[in-house]
Amino acid sequence: MRTTSNPVFKNLPKQEGTGYATFGSAQAGGAQVAQEYGQQYGAPEQYQQTTQRAMTIDDVVTKTAITLGVLSVAAIISYFLVDGNNDLAAPFVIGGGLIGFVLVMVASFGRKMDNPAIVLAYAACEGVFLGALSFMFTNVEFGGVGGSALIGQAVLGTFGVFFGMLVVYKTGAIRVTPRLTRMIIGGLIGVLVLMVGNLIASFFTDGGFGLRDGGTVAIIFSLVCIALAAFSFLLDFDAADQLIRAQAPEKAAWGVALGLTVTLVWLYVEILRLLSYFNND
Numbered sequence: 001m002r003t004t005s006n007p008v009f010k011n012l013p014k015q016e017g018t019g020y021a022t023f024g025s026a027q028a029g030g031a032q033v034a035q036e037y038g039q040q041y042g043a044p045e046q047y048q049q050t051t052q053r054a055m056t057i058d059d060v061v062t063k064t065a066i067t068l069g070v071l072s073v074a075a076i077i078s079y080f081l082v083d084g085n086n087d088l089a090a091p092f093v094i095g096g097g098l099i100g101f102v103l104v105m106v107a108s109f110g111r112k113m114d115n116p117a118i119v120l121a122y123a124a125c126e127g128v129f130l131g132a133l134s135f136m137f138t139n140v141e142f143g144g145v146g147g148s149a150l151i152g153q154a155v156l157g158t159f160g161v162f163f164g165m166l167v168v169y170k171t172g173a174i175r176v177t178p179r180l181t182r183m184i185i186g187g188l189i190g191v192l193v194l195m196v197g198n199l200i201a202s203f204f205t206d207g208g209f210g211l212r213d214g215g216t217v218a219i220i221f222s223l224v225c226i227a228l229a230a231f232s233f234l235l236d237f238d239a240a241d242q243l244i245r246a247q248a249p250e251k252a253a254w255g256v257a258l259g260l261t262v263t264l265v266w267l268y269v270e271i272l273r274l275l276s277y278f279n280n281d
Contacts, residue, residue, distance in 0.1 A: 052249040059253035060240050063116075067123045067257045068264070074127025075134070082135045089132045096129030104262060113255030122258065126265050133269065137276050150279060154272040161226070161267060165233040176238040184235060187228045194221070214277045222274040229267040236260050 078096070082089045103122040107113045138150045168174050194211060202208035210217040240256045 052251065054247040055244055055250050055252050057240075057244065059250055060244075060256050063119075063253040063257040064260050067119055067254075067261050070120050070123040071127040071130070071261065071265075074124045075131035076127075078128040078131025079135050080131075082132045083139075086139075089136050092128050092132035093136065096125045096127075096132065100125035100129060104258070107255075107258060113258055114249070114251040116251075116254050119254045119258045119261075123261060126261070130265065130268065134272065137272055150272065150275050153275055154268055157271045157275075158264060158268040161230050161271075162233060162264065165230050166237065169234050169237045174234060176234050180231075181235060184228065184231050187224075188232070191225055191228060212273075214280055219274065219277055222270050222277070225270045226267065226274065229263055229270060232263050233260075236263055 078092055082092060100122050103118055103125065107115065107118050107122070112118050134151050134154075138147050169176075174180070194209070198208040198211040200208075207213040211221045212218055236256070236259050239259065243252050243256065
């Protein structure tokens with residue numbers, strides 16, 4: 001197996017065996033990708049019979065960089081378009097978010113995680129969503145605070161958490177075990193239920209359960225979401241590691257890139273939201 005030329009990733013843990021990690025319902029980014037690829041491609045022996053070379057860390061790094069590059073360009077364009085015409089904010093947020101969600105569902109349930117067109121289309125849609133949302137969070141015309149500096153802080157915070165969790169995974173400070181996986185999945189389901197409940201409650205009571213009103217409860221909830229997103233990276237890294245050791249096809253790296261991007265987007269939004277609470281005070 002070819003080793004990576006990227007110094008950040010080249011020391012991923014090496015373990016014996018070629019099996020997949022079992023991530024239960026696998027709702028956390030790349031964790032779902034590993035499970036779906038296991039069903040789509042079958043046993044590791046089948047990989048060696050294909051004409052494609054096996055996936056490496058370099059493939060994961062390259063595909064993830066391309067995906068994030070498309071997302072970043074789309075976000076910058078979206079931000080300046082909304083800056084020039086504020087009426088575009090809502091359509092970009094709603095349209096970009098919904099289309100991005102649909103593409104993730106298609107990739108997941110249609111077993112098309114290895115399709116670069118779907119992955120890059122998702123990145124572009126999420127870029128449009130994030131650019132408009134970031135403008136709304138930071139521009140006073142939408143009740144936002146902090147200006148563009150807040151966006152920079154959120155970006156730095158997002159990648160700081162990402163690389164911090166990568167170090168944690170590489171050093172084995174926290175190991176991905178079935179128990180940890182179940183705890184993270186349980187936490188994600190709980191957060192999702194609370195979000196939906198808060199949305200429904202907001203139709204009848206101003207602020208709903210108070211999970212997004214900027215108060216103490218909202219701050220605690222955002223911190224919980226950030227912690228869950230951070231721990232989800234451990235599942236993402238382990239999914240990539242499992243696929244590499246199982247000698248999955250090269251194109252499987254697009255699925256890992258999709259999983260990592262989903263987690264990064266969620267983490268960025270939660271950090272931006274939390275920073276806006278503190279700046280609003």
